[in-house]
Structure formats: structure tokens, C-alpha cells
Amino acid sequence: ETGVTQTPRHLVMGMTNKKSLKCEQHLGHNAMYWYKQSAKKPLELMFVYNFKEQTENNSVPSRFSPECPNSSHLFLHLHTLQPEDSALYLCASSQGAGRAGNTIYFGEGSWLTVV
Amino acid sequence: AQTVTQSQPEMSVQEAETVTLSCTYDTSESDYYLFWYKQPPSRQMILVIRQEAYKQQNATENRFSVNFQKAAKSFSLKISDSQLGDAAMYFCAWRGAQKLVFGQGTRLTINP
Numbered sequence: 001e002t003g004v005t006q007t008p009r010h011l012v013m014g015m016t017n018k019k020s021l022k023c024e025q026h027l028g029h030n031a032m033y034w035y036k037q038s039a040k041k042p043l044e045l046m047f048v049y050n051f052k053e054q055t056e057n058n059s060v061p062s063r064f065s066p067e068c069p070n071s072s073h074l075f076l077h078l079h080t081l082q083p084e085d086s087a088l089y090l091c092a093s094s095q096g097a098g099r100a101g102n103t104i105y106f107g108e109g110s111w112l113t114v115v
Numbered sequence: 116a117q118t119v120t121q122s123q124p125e126m127s128v129q130e131a132e133t134v135t136l137s138c139t140y141d142t143s144e145s146d147y148y149l150f151w152y153k154q155p156p157s158r159q160m161i162l163v164i165r166q167e168a169y170k171q172q173n174a175t176e177n178r179f180s181v182n183f184q185k186a187a188k189s190f191s192l193k194i195s196d197s198q199l200g201d202a203a204m205y206f207c208a209w210r211g212a213q214k215l216v217f218g219q220g221t222r223l224t225i226n227p
Contacts, residue, residue, distance in 0.1 A: 042216075042220070043217040045214065045215065048213075056213070088158055090160060097213070098212050098213065099212060100146050100148045100210050100211050100212050101167065101210075103150070103162060103165060104210070104215050106152075106159060106160035106161075109158045109159065109160075111158075
């Protein structure tokens with residue numbers, strides 16, 4: 001059983017829909033992350049939250065809106081997405097965002113298909 | 116900017132044999148860690164092994180070991196006694212204070 005849980009595992013949405021991805025970590029960590037994994041591209045960091053505060057937004061379009069209500073939960077709200085946004089979205093957590101030695105642990109990912 | 120390069124898109128090995136996956140990186144930072152992650156068909160990214168840059172001793176985790184050459188900025192993964200369950204995408208990653216940067220990945224196939 002993973003310490004980082006993502007729901008839903010699969011999501012199909014239309015370009016005008018609004019949906020959300022949810023992530024929960026049970027590891028007592030303080031930092032949470034969203035990564036995007038597309039075919040033929042390295043993993044791309046999207047957002048970083050450290051103690052509920054957003055510390056990094058990697059030039060992500062505003063149609064992706066993250067929310068971190070507490071250190072254990074992270075959401076990615078999706079609105080008016082494009083087909084090229086179809087990808088695997090991976091949530092991750094670590095003890096803290098600012099130390100190289102803090103290993104990042106990943107969830108199983110949410111497969112998003114935009115039609 | 117930090118970069119991580121995996122020059123082998125695909126590798127294959129016979130079951131029970133040894134295989135080495137290559138990784139090079141570029142960084143100007145002095146405090147960093149290096150990781151190998153495994154991504155099986157389930158798509159979860161699983162930590163395989165990690166190496167502190169300030170340690171000269173190569174990390175080992177059961178059948179997995181690394182060859183860390185700091186001056187050459189090289190960080191290869193050796194898998195001994197390969198098993199069918201080792202089949203996956205393997206990603207090399209560099210972690211500094213603010214970022215985790217991944218390579219493009221190497222798809223490892225295990226031949227029975």
C-alpha cells in the first residue's frame with residue numbers, strides 16, 4: 001500500500017468540464033508536489049507546496065489550479081483543458097521541500113484524458 | 116540549470132544476469148542527491164536507491180548498486196541477478212534544495 005494515494009486513477013473529461021484530482025499522503029510529510037508525465041517527455045514539475053504554502057509554480061497554465069488545504073491533502077482543479085493536457089499526473093510528498101536529502105515519494109498517478 | 120541525461124532509451128537483459136543503466140547529470144550545486152526510480156506498468160514511481168553527493172561510497176540496496184563518479188558527473192545503476200519483476204522504466208533523478216529533475220528514462224526488458 002502506497003503512502004501517497006491519488007484519486008481518481010482514471011479520468012476522462014471534455015474540454016468544457018470542471019474536474020479535480022485529489023492526493024492524500026499518510027507519511028507525515030510537509031511538502032507536496034504535482035508532476036505531469038506525458039509520452040516522450042521527462043517528468044515535469046508543476047507545483048510545489050511546503051507547509052501548505054505554494055513555493056513553486058513552474059509556469060503552469062491557469063487552467064490548472066492547485067489547492068493545498070493542509071499538509072496531507074493536495075488537489076489539482078482542472079478547467080477548460082486541451083487535448084494536449086492528456087497525461088499521467090503524479091502527486092508526491094517529502095519531509096520538506098527545501099532540502100536535497102528529503103526523498104520524494106510518489107503516488108500511483110491519475111490518468112487524465114481530455115476529449 | 117540542472118540536466119539529467121539517460122542515453123539508453125531501451126535495454127534488455129537475460130533473467131539472472133547483470134545489467135547497467137547509464138546516467139549523467141550536470142549541476143553547479145554542491146549539495147545534492149541522486150536517485151534511481153523504477154516505474155512498472157502500474158505507473159507508480161518507486162524509489163530504488165539514493166546516493167548522497169558528499170559520500171564517496173557507492174550506495175547498495177540488495178541487488179541494486181550504483182557507480183557514482185562525481186568528477187565525471189556519472190551515476191549508473193547496476194542490477195544483479197535480474198528478475199522478471201525488474202522489468203520497468205527506470206528514471207535517474209537529481210535533487211537539489213528546490214528541485215527534483217528527471218532523466219528521460221530507460222525501458223528495461225527482462226528476457227526469461
